[in-house]
Amino acid sequence: MKPVFALRNVTKKFGKQIAVHNLTLEAGPGQVIALLGDNGAGKTTAIKMLLGLLTPDSGTAEVLGMESRRQGQEIRRRIGYVPDKPALYEWMTVTEIGWFAAGFYPHGYLETYAEMVRSFGLPETKQIKHLSKGMQAKVSLALAMAHKPELLILDEPTSGLDAVVRREFLESMVDVAAEGRTVLLASHQIHEVERVADSVAILRQSDLLTFDRLEVLKNEVAELVLTHPTDEVFAFPFRDIQIASRHDGRQSVHLVRGLPPSQQAELENLHAVVHLQVRTPSLEEIFVGYMTGSIRRRDDAPVEPQAEITA
């Protein structure tokens, strides 16, 4: 299957600062891919390289079979993009900015735009500068979706917006995916990601730590709560599968990935372990573990999570 977008071994530096380091990421049609990471992890830089707004120092970026470096303009015409801070002509009204944007896109754009403006409940004759932040975000989303793009890229689109607007964004994303189109979403709203994402990429300080199907990630990661006979620091024997750990008194908590039953039994039989409890962590706990843990990039990280058949 041809990827809708692909970054292959992409590195980008700003001066001495590495923004993105050897990043490989791709997605097929109908997938919702979430990019999670702290501020400055490289999410926006990665997106801008796909859009051809930034040129990678090495590696390749492509979207819909076009090379981002050379065909950025055509790519930006074909996809939809909602930036974190939408730059809209503030003196235009909601309807006027639709007319303006329609000039760049094929026929049918204006009709779809008008339809979305109505369904979002936007005041058609009001100037953008007089709209609330949430309404401006909805204008930006309507502009990005009115040509029914095969790929919709959202860069923290709902940060600072109220729950009702966030819900509307979520519903729009789900709708795009239901039509077999692809969504790339950079977000800090982990609860939302947990609902809508097929696959999740976790970035930390320019490195990709994991890129997997959400259900695979949630199945493979477990939290072990160990109780020890003394409050000596426990040396966890399986460091290669440990994502993060905490110690407190006679207990230690270890977030691990892919613990085989044999190793679990081994742990239970240790003298230094009185009790072992296995918990299923939420995506938020997994994310925090990756952000705070000692793990660095996984060099065997799979390039493409296995695609599931869409109904």
Add this chain to the structure above:
Amino acid sequence: MFFRIDPHNGVAIYDQIVRQVKFAVARGVIQTGELVPSVRELSRQIAVNPNTVARAYRDLQNDGVLAGVRGTGLEVTPEAARLCEAERSELIRQRLDSVLREALQSGLAPPVIRQMVNHSLQTLSQEPGEEL
């Protein structure tokens, strides 16, 4: 029918959908021959990835609760009510087991746990019912 999805409650989202459909059938909220919402409708309604909804519907078809109707969608099968009533007890028993296992592991004595269960049951059965 209405769904309530909580991504954090430890049950996979597709499984929450499967359960809620089964419970709704068991209670007669949706009946034989009635259609469930399309994948697209439901995924939008509960703001959940359509692949997740599709997976839940596949499971429900495999379990014989739903069946495809040519060109219209998925409907509740004639056997569904009987299947779901049996399944409801089983699903609830599993949930109870896990809570009781936790209670035992925490060191509470069985008589104390039994007292707690009775007390909760009494309190909850006086409240207006809420969907799982």
